[in-house]
Amino acid sequence: xxxxxxxxxxxxxxxxxxxxxxxxxxxxxxxxxxxxxxxxxxxxxxxxxxxxxxxxxxxxxxxxxxxxxxxxxxxxxxxxxxxxxxxxxxxxxxxxxxxxxxxxxxxxxxxxxxxxxxxxxxxxxxxxxxxxxxxxxxxxxxxxxxxxxxxxxxxxxxxxxxxxxxxxxxxxxxxxxxxxxxxxxxxxxxxxxxxxxxxxxxxxxxxxxxxxxxxxxxxxxxxxxxxxxxxxxxxxxxxxxxxxxxxxxxxxxxxxxxxxxxxxxxxxxxxxxxxxxxxxxxx
Ligand SMILES: Cc1cc2nc3c(=O)[nH]c(=O)nc-3n(C[C@H](O)[C@H](O)[C@H](O)COP(=O)(O)O)c2cc1C
Numbered sequence: 001x002x003x004x005x006x007x008x009x010x011x012x013x014x015x016x017x018x019x020x021x022x023x024x025x026x027x028x029x030x031x032x033x034x035x036x037x038x039x040x041x042x043x044x045x046x047x048x049x050x051x052x053x054x055x056x057x058x059x060x061x062x063x064x065x066x067x068x069x070x071x072x073x074x075x076x077x078x079x080x081x082x083x084x085x086x087x088x089x090x091x092x093x094x095x096x097x098x099x100x101x102x103x104x105x106x107x108x109x110x111x112x113x114x115x116x117x118x119x120x121x122x123x124x125x126x127x128x129x130x131x132x133x134x135x136x137x138x139x140x141x142x143x144x145x146x147x148x149x150x151x152x153x154x155x156x157x158x159x160x161x162x163x164x165x166x167x168x169x170x171x172x173x174x175x176x177x178x179x180x181x182x183x184x185x186x187x188x189x190x191x192x193x194x195x196x197x198x199x200x201x202x203x204x205x206x207x208x209x210x211x212x213x214x215x216x217x218x219x220x221x222x223x224x225x226x227x228x229x230x231x232x233x234x235x236x237x238x239x240x241x242x243x244x245x246x247x248x249x250x251x252x253x254x255x256x257x258x259x260x261x262x263x264x265x266x267x268x269x270x271x272x273x274x275x276x277x278x279x280x281x282x283x
Pocket of ligand 1 (some may be wrong): 017018019025043044055067069190191214215217219241243244263264265
């Protein structure tokens with residue numbers, strides 16, 4: 001059942017979605033860092049340590065979950081020196097490092113350092129960040145910014161380079177083509193869909209930090225469309241994700257062009273979901 005996604009070899013088709021699985025905590029709780037998954041995708045790493053958005057950062061939605069987490073993390077140095085080496089001792093399969101930034105320079109510096117780090121097997125660019133230098137609200141919302149960023153990262157690494165696309169764009173196929181022109185080996189479709197939650201009594205956002213993103217079952221049709229459109233537009237390998245909960249969801253995404261599939265929000269309800277799906281898919 002082994003596969004290759006954008007030059008990265010995986011023992012099978014299931015992964016976790018960035019930011020939805022804590023491998024260190026899982027190792028402590030379950031004795032396995034990434035049960036049922038063919039590798040591990042890290043939380044997005046930023047240059048500086050970040051506390052993330054103020055609470056509340058999570059809100060329920062009828063068919064999914066809203067989050068306004070704001071990329072909390074230890075920052076690049078602590079990630080490279082402490083967390084990544086620890087992950088390498090517990091994770092089964094390759095480690096895909098998700099990279100974020102607020103300028104091209106920030107991204108490229110992290111990618112360069114990951115290129116030299118033996119514990120990083122592939123790099124996933126999370127392009128759903130603003131470029132504060134150019135004033136662009138979301139790099140992944142603009143084809144030119146996406147191509148420039150991907151090309152800059154491409155010159156900084158020979159490792160497999162994935163670009164994770166946002167679904168909240170006018171034409172995702174155009175952004176996919178820009179990532180391909182920049183030299184991406186594979187695409188990851190999709191990130192959360194821009195959304196918000198309102199407090200009925202105050203008429204203000206339920207989040208401490210403003211806007212949020214919708215994930216879970218509600219966005220499966222969005223993910224299906226994104227995978228289909230990006231696969232048709234580029235022919236690149238795709239990791240499909242968004243609302244995957246069942247074996248049928250995995251098969252649906254694969255039928256429209258996903259080579260691998262990642263689980264996110266569904267893991268919060270059932271941490272053994274990857275193991276169950278792997279068994280069912282095997283059958
Ligand atoms: C709590 C939470 C944190 C997330 N953090 C990240 C992140 O750091 N980087 C990233 O690229 N995506 C992040 N995502 C988006 C997921 O990786 C995934 O693209 C999205 O949730 C859709 O998949 P799902 O519906 O299966 O959850 C996060 C999602 C959630 C719910």
